[in-house]
Amino acid sequence: MITGHNTDITYKGTIYHVQTEDKGRANPVIETLVYKGGEILDAKRTSYGTMLEDGSYEEKKIISMIEEQHRVMITEIRAGRYDKGSSTGPQRAIVDPLAEGIIDSKKSLDQVILDYLASEEEKEKLVLQLQGAHEFTEGEGCTLTIITKTSQEEPLKGTKIIVKIISTVKKPITIYEGKTDRNGVLMVEFVMPEFPDGNAAVLIQAFSDIGSDEIKQLIKKRKKVVTPRKKP
Numbered sequence: 255m256i257t258g259h260n261t262d263i264t265y266k267g268t269i270y271h272v273q274t275e276d277k278g279r280a281n282p283v284i285e286t287l288v289y290k291g292g293e294i295l296d297a298k299r300t301s302y303g304t305m306l307e308d309g310s311y312e313e314k315k316i317i318s319m320i321e322e323q324h325r326v327m328i329t330e331i332r333a334g335r336y337d338k339g340s341s342t343g344p345q346r347a348i349v350d351p352l353a354e355g356i357i358d359s360k361k362s363l364d365q366v367i368l369d370y371l372a373s374e375e376e377k378e379k380l381v382l383q384l385q386g387a388h389e390f391t392e393g394e395g396c397t398l399t400i401i402t403k404t405s406q407e408e409p410l411k412g413t414k415i416i417v418k419i420i421s422t423v424k425k426p427i428t429i430y431e432g433k434t435d436r437n438g439v440l441m442v443e444f445v446m447p448e449f450p451d452g453n454a455a456v457l458i459q460a461f462s463d464i465g466s467d468e469i470k471q472l473i474k475k476r477k478k479v480v481t482p483r484k485k486p
Contacts, residue, residue, distance in 0.1 A: 379467070384399065384400060419447055430442045
């Protein structure tokens with residue numbers, strides 16, 4: 255199995271996560287998933303089973319296919335593929351990165367990402383923070399002090415905050431929705447749900463006119479109390 259790629263892309267204030275990986279020779283598929291807020295928006299899968307059958311398989315070819323597929327999905331995000339206002343609708347848009355002039359075929363995947371990051375550094379951004387150190391545990395009470403500010407350290411009042419629980423066994427659960435006060439602060443109290451059959455995490459999302467940000471943190475399992483048996 256060959257190492258894949260993970261990239262966060264911000265488009266019109268929304269953060270998308272692109273994950274591309276090789277499933278290995280037992281399942282010869284290159285899979286790319288596009289996430290938003292912990293939910294899968296899209297998936298692209300390319301099989302290379304025929305390469306194994308006809309003996310043309312080479313690791314460098316698979317690496318090239320992984321990079322190209324990952325780069326194309328990033329390009330689709332930057333072209334507005336998942337924009338709610340896009341006329342493409344829910345179906346996959348046909349995007350030719352070269353014809354549209356969105357990417358340069360001579361650039362490597364790393365260069366495409368570096369160019370994107372450089373352009374983003376020039377913009378004022380929303381910064382989301384949690385006050386203090388937090389360790390989340392299933393079934394226990396939790397108090398969050400959420401802070402939003404600009405990249406210039408100015409408080410961001412009226413920032414929309416959504417607190418969700420995402421897990422491997424259930425759809426995302428929205429715990430709280432609200433807005434920060436004039437100091438860019440919002441306090442949220444709730445009890446962590448329990449997931450006996452899977453793992454879960456807290457997802458805090460912030461949305462404002464200058465962009466969005468999010469924080470994810472795993473929720474620990476509650477320690478089981480074992481009562482010792484009495485000797486007869």
